[in-house]
Amino acid sequence: MWSSVLPLLVTISPALLFLPDHTNTQDEHWQDYKYGRQQDSEVPDKKSFCSWKCLLFTLQWPGAFCQSLDEPSLCKIPQNVNNWTIHGLWPLRVRDCCKCWPMFKSDVQDLEAELQEHWPSLLQSHPSFLFWREEWIKHGVCAACVEGMNSPLRYFQLNLKLRAQFDIHKLLEVADISPSCERPYKLSEVHQALAPLLGEKLQIQCVTDDQEREVWFQVKIPLSHNLTVGCDHHVDADPPHPPHGHPCHPQTPFYYFPIDHQQPQTPCG
Template identity: 30%
Template sequence: MNFYVILSIVFTCVPFTQQAHHEFDLLIFTQNWPATVCKEWKKMDPMHKCSMPHKNDAWSIHGIWPTKLGTIGPAFCNRTWFFDPEKIRPIEDKLLEEWTNIFNGTSNYALWAHEWNKHGTCAAILEPLNSEYKYFSMGLDWLEKYSMGKILNEANIVPSNSKDYHITDINDAIKSALNIDPAIECRKIDGQSFITEIRICFTKDLKLSNCDGVLARRMIGQDSIITNCDGSKNIVYPHYKENSLYIQLYKLVTWLQWFTL
C-alpha cells in the first residue's frame, strides 16, 4: 500500500500537546515545479500519469516544514493528531488548485494527510499554525504573497522547452524580490538539470529569513548560493500545458479514492 495512503487513515482530531523535544529554528515554505515533479514520476515508470494544476504554468505548494538548523526535522510530533479532511473542507477547492498532488493514482487527501501528520503537527506549536485549517490556510496565503511564478516572471525567467537559465539568475531574482537567500533544488533527469523546488524560510514569528543551514551553500562563480544544483550547467525550467481535466471532476475522483481505501 502507498506510504501516503497508510498515513491518510482518518481518526478523530485530538488537541495538540506541547512537546519540548520537537523544537525547531525555521519554517521552510516549499513550492514545487509540477512539470519537473511529473518528469520524475514518469521516469520511475512510463505508465505513471500526472495530475497537473489546472492553472497554466503554476507553481504548487509542497509543504511548510519546521526545521532545526543542521539537521532534518522534527517530524511526526504528535502521532495521535491525525489528518481530518473535514477540517479543511472550506478551503478544499483552493487546495486542489494550489496544493496539488501531482501523482495521479494517489489522492490529494493522502498528500495533505502526509504533510499535516509529518510537518503540521510540529508547526502547530506556533499559534498561527496550531490547527489543520490554519496550517493549510497559511500555505495558501504564502503562495499568493510569495509566488515563485510571479517573482521569476517579473525577472523575465519564464517556463520554456527551448531556453534554459543559470542558477545565479534564478537566485538573484528571488533575492532581489524578497531580500533573503532562498534554497533552490534541482533534479538531474537524462543528464539535464531541472528546477524542482524553491524554498523560502521564515522565523518562528513568521518573518522572512535566509535559509542558511537548510542546505549547504555552493560557490558558483562569485556567488554563494544555497542549492544542490550544478553551477556548471544551465537549469531547465520546463513548460507544461494546462490540464484538460475539469477540477470538479478531479475532486470527485479524489473523494471516491479516499473513501474506497
C-alpha cells in the same frame, strides 16, 4: 526590506501550543482539533517537537515533477494546475511529531477548491487529501507550536497565504524568465529575480532528466520561528524529506520546462 515580518502572517503566542493528551476522548477535544488548541496539556515529548527554530516553505514546479520520480509514468498534472504548487511547510530539526492529532476531510472542506489548485497531489495513485493529511501528520503537528498554525485548518490557511505572498510566477515574469524547451537559464539570473522577495538564503533545486538535462524543480524558502524570511537552517539536522532533487549548479544552465497536461512526463520530448 523583505527580511521584515510578512504583514499577513500571524504572531507567536506568548505560550507554546501543546497538543491534546491522547488519553482524553476525541469528543472532548473536537473543538481544539478544528479551531486550535489554546491550553497547555501534559505531553511527555513536547520539548522534542516544539524545539525547532526554522521552517522550509517549499514550492514545486509541476512541469518538472515527473522528472523527479523514479517512475515518471506515475505522475499527473490536473487541468486546473498551471502554476507553482505547494510541496510543504516543514519545521526543521524535528525527529518525530506527536501522532495524536488527527485530520479529517471536514477540517479543510472550506479550502478544498484552493488546495486542489495550489496544493494538489501530482501522483496518479495518491489522492490530494491523503497528501494533505500526510503533510499535517508529519509536519503540521510540529508547526502547531505557532498559534496561527495550531489546527489543520489554520495550518493550511497559512500555507495558502504564503503561496500568495511568494508569487514566483510574477517575479519571474518581470525578469523575463518563462518556461521554455529551448532556452536554459543560469542560476545567477534566477536567484537575482527571486532573492528580493524570498531572501538570499533561498534554495533553487534541480533534477536531471533522462536526457541528462538539468531541470528546475523546486524552490525552498527558509523562514524563522516567527515567520520572517531567512533562517540559519544549515545548522539544522537532516531535512524532513528525503531529497527529491539537488541544488542547481552555478556553472550549469538549467531548463524551466513548460507544463504539458497531456504529456507531463515528456513536456520537451
